[in-house]
Amino acid sequence: MLLKEMASPVLSVLCLTLAGSAAAVEFTVNGDVRTGFFSLHREDRNGQKDTTDEFRVRLRPGVSAKFNEQWLAQVRFAGRYSTDERNDPHFKIFKSIPAADGLRLGDSTLDEIYVEHRPNNSWQVRVGRFQSKAELDGVAKKSLDRNDSANTDITWTDGVQVKNDAANGWSTTAIAQYNDSEGATQVRRTPLDFREGGSRLSYFVGFENTQKAGPFVQRAVDITWLPDALHSSGVGAGTVNDYWGMVGRLAAQWPMRGGMKFMLAGEVGYAPNTPKRSVLQTGASGDADGLAAQITFNFIDIIPRHSAGLVLGRVGDGWLLSPDFDSNANTVEMRYKWALDKKQTLEARARKHEDIKQRVGSAFKREDVDYYLRYTYKF
Secondary structure, three states: OHHHHHHHHHHHHHHHHHHOOOOOOEEEEEEEEEEEEEEEEEEOOOOOEEEEEEEEEEEEEEEEEEOOOOEEEEEEEEEEEEOOOOOOOEEOOOOOOOEOOEOOOOEEEEEEEEEEEOOOOOEEEEEEEEOOEOOEOOOOOEOOOOEOOOOOOOOOEEEEEEEEEOOOOEEEEEEEEEOEOOEOOOOOOOOEOOOOHHHOEEEEEEEEEOOOEOOEEEEEEEEEEEEEEEEOOOOOOOOEEEEEEEEEEEEEEEEOHHHOEEEEEEEEEEOOOOOEHHHHOOOOOOEOOOEEEEEEEEEEEEEOOEEEEEEEEEEOOOOOOOOOOOOOEEEEEEEEEEEOOOOEEEEEEEEEEEEOOOOOOOOOOOEEEEEEEEEEEEO
16 A cells, blocks of 8 residues: 555656656666674673674665656665574565564565656755665764664655755755554654554654864754654553654864864754653653763774774663664764775774663663674675
């Protein structure tokens, strides 16, 4: 049903475009392959320790069709696989993500099915299924609220996106996003739920400027609004409320000796309406903490094409939007990046997550330490 709803207006636009254009359609193959070794060491809330070592690969080959300077369409296959996965590979046009962070290992789908219209150099309109991001600049690009398909994950946005690039350097992005009753297509943490009819559409608007102004290389602010999605007292219990998330980003960069650059960047998010701590099992009473933040220290081109970064993050139990940071967790991450060329990147990460508040009924706080060495090739 969802595919039909998306495909009908997209195909109609395509047919009209093709009928009105005598020029040949230009097809282009694009996409990326990401693979690497991933290791997770967990000390769980019940005191048990577990280690997972695996090789993963994510494939995302796509085809774009350019009809003229104003119209194009894109379709892309996306699948993620692992040596630790014992299930058979599974393909489906998903209405929602089947796991909390996106597709499960072994799953594949079409993560892009859209038509794009560019009436001029300032405006862009996309309709269908596409990727959307609102990241903090740096060596390890992360987000508190919107970052489709981070790392080896696969998520997407179903809806309409309108972008405008103004002459003064400010870019405006507005998204109206469809949410199926089975769930969203992005990371939306419990007790966010989309069974209510009023939650079918959610909204995002962001303003960003990446033109250099003094030391500043990124200034951004955005708002996410999820109507009728917050079940503050638990899913199916009590009043259902809207959930808001407001985020600000700022990055500044300074030159250093030998061509190296230092970037200091930060992001802060706040949600005024949060669920009860008793629902999240982070306390017996009171509302959850809706504050989230990250600060990054980036050393870019330590030697040409080699960069390193440190990320410090703290996300309250009531911040329910981030695909890159767990709720109710402190995060420390070290990242190394080697840009071999424009198409190839090699990255290494060491990261530690730890619960801020101990879960009710748990003997310990959960602590995760994970590592990866990954390679990405874009084509």
